Amino acid sequence: MEQSRLQAGMSIDGFRLEERLHQGSMASLWRVVPADGGPPLVMKVPSLHQEDDPAAIVGFEVEQMILPTLSGIHVPRLVASGDFSKQPYLVMELVPGESLRPRFDRAPLPAEEVASIGARVAAALHDLHGQHVIHLDVKPSNIMFRSTGEVVLIDYGLARHDHLPDLLAEQFRIPMGTAPYMSPEQIRRTRSDPRSDLFALGVMLYHLLTDARPFGNPGSVRGLRRRLYRDPVPPRARNPDCPPWLQEVILRCLEVDPAQRYQTAAQVVFDLQHSDQVALTERSRRLRRDGIVKVMRRWMKTLATEGELANSVVGRLAKAPIVLVAIDVAQGSAGLDRGLRVAARRVFESEPGARLACVTVLRTSRLAVAAPPTVDAEGRNLRVTRLVELKHWARPLDIAPGRVTYHVLESADPARAIIEFATSNKVDQIVIGARGSSPLRRYLGSVSSQVVAEADCTVTVVKAPS
C-alpha cells in the first residue's frame, strides 16, 4: 500500500514502474510502461502515511473524481485509475517537455512572450471552465506545454467541479491553494468562482514580466489576507519595458473584487491577442502603489465584506459572451446593415458582460501572384478605410470602449477567415448577414452558409427585408 515500498521494476495492475519522476509531500509521480507495450505514461500515487496531511488523500480523491469527466487537448488524457481498496493511483498520458516553472528562472521576459504564454494559459482555462471545472491551483509547475504549443493544465487535487460534491470544502476550514497565487476569494474560502483562476494567471504574468511576486509568498493566513487590501507595485514600476496595455491586463486580473476582473478567460485571451485594442484605463498608467489612506480604507472594508455567493461556472461564462459581428462594409446594403445592428444589439444587450468584436474581411485574390493592392483607386489605404467604416457601423450601438473591438482581416476566403478568428478568440456567437439571391452571391458563393456549416459556435444569420 505505502508508496515508500514502490520501487522501479515493480508492476501495478499491468503498469511497470520505470522511474520516479517526482516525490512531493502529496504524491509521487512515476514513469510507467504498460505491460502490453505502448508509449510511456505517468502514474500518480498519493502519499498515504498516517501522519500526513489528510488533504493529500482527499485531494487525490478529488482528482480521481474530476479527471475522468475532462476531455480535450488542455487536460492530460486519463488512462487508468486504481481504487483505494487496493492501491490508489492515476495513470495519465506523459506530456513531454517542461512545465512553465523553468521560464521563471529567465524572468523578466519580454512583453510579447509574456502575452503569448498568458493567452495560451487563458485558452486552456476557458476550456476547463466550459467543462464545469475551476482549477484553483494555477501555478507554473501545474502548466505543461504540448510540442504544438498548447497548454496542458495538470494536478486537479484542489479543483472544483460544479456538478459534483466538493469533498474539500466542508472538511477543511483553512484556505486552500498555493500562497503566492491564491485569489482573495479563495483566502475567504470561496471555492466556486472561475475568476479565481484568472487572479492566479495575473500573478504568474506579473512574475514573468517583473521577476517579482506581486504579493510575495506569505506563510500565514494573516499574511495571505494582506492582498485583500494592499495593491501590488505596478508592473511598469518594476519593468519600464512593460507596455501600458499589458499592465492593464495584468492589474485587471489582479483586482480584489472578482467583478472588476475579466469575467471570462476568453476575454483575457482576446485582449492578449489584440494588444492594440485593449481599452486603457487608469490601471495602465499607475506607476506607484496606492497611498496609506486608500489602503486603510480598503482594509476597513475587508472586515465587513463576505464572499459573494457565486453563480455556476458555466452560468458565469454565459453571462460574458464574446459576440462576433461580421459586416461586409464593401458590399453590404443599408437594410442589411440595419438588420445586423438590431440582431447584434439583441444578443449583446441581453448579457451585461458581453463583448462585441466587429469584423470585416478585406478580400484578396486567390490567384494573385503579386501582393494584393493595399490602396484603392483613389490612393486611400484600404485597411484604414474599412476600419473607419466598421466604427461608423457600430456608432449607433453606443457601446462603451472597453466592450467593443474592430478587426479588418485579409483573406481570399472570407468565411474561413471569420471562422478562424472565431476559433482563436473563443467567440461564443457569430452574427452574420446573408446576401439573399444577388448575382454577386451566385458568383462568390454564400459566405454565411459556409460559416453556419463550419463554425464551432452558434451562428445567427441576418437577412435584409426584401
Added chain:
Amino acid sequence: MRMALLADVHANLEAFRACLEHAREQRVDRYAFLGDLVGYGADPAPVVEWVMHSVAQGSVAVLGNHDQAVALGPSASMTAEASQAVKWTRSQLAASQLAFLGALPMTVEQGSCLYVHANAWDPAGWEYLTSGQDVGRSLAATRCRQTFCGHVHRPALYHLSPAGTVSHFDPVAGTGIPLGSRRRWLVIAGSVGQPRDGLPAASYATFDDQGDVLTFFRVPYDTAEAARKVRAAGLPEALGRRLEAGV
C-alpha cells in the same frame, strides 16, 4: 450492472411509466423500489401489479409507511389527506396485491448496498432524514457503504468522510457522480410520483456498480393527466394540485 432507484411512486402511473421508459433508455438492468408504491395517487393497482412482476424477476422492493398503512389500515399519526388516500387505495387493490405489500421487507442488503425507505437505525419508525446529523446516525447503523432511500421526496446525496464529517450535496440531474470507496454515501432518490422540491418532473436515480457511478434524473411527465385522475377518483383536491406545482 445498472440499477434504477425508484422511491415514492405513490400510485402515480403517469410518472412511473415516464421513469421506467427513461430508465430503459439508460439501459438499466434491474430496479430497486425504495418504498411507498401507493398512497396519494389514482393508480395503485397497475403500479403494484408491475412491481410484483418485476420483483418476481429479481428486482428489489422495500416497505414504505404508506404501503404498510394500506396493507394493515391507516395509522393514527397520518394526516387526514393521507389517511383518506390509504382507505381509498385499500378498496382498489386485490387481496394478492395487499398481501404483496404487507410482505415487503423493511430493508434489503445486497453487497455493499442497503435499501431502506426511511432510515437505517429504525426502519419501522419512519423518521425522516432532515439533517447531516440524522444521516450520520443512519450511516452509523449500517455496515453498507451505500444506503439508498426515499421518504423525504427531495433528491439529495450525503457523504461521510473517514474523519467523520457528513456533507450534503444538491445533485444536478444528468451528471454521473462516482461514489468513491474512501467514504460512505447516503442517496435519497427523490420521489417519482410526488416531488416536493418545486420541480414537478419525476425524480429517480441510477447506480452503476461499474465505477460506482450514481446519476440523478428528472423526467417530465403528464402532470395534468395524473392530477385529473386524482380528482376523478374523488381523492382530496390538494393531492392533484401539488403534482402540478411539484410541492
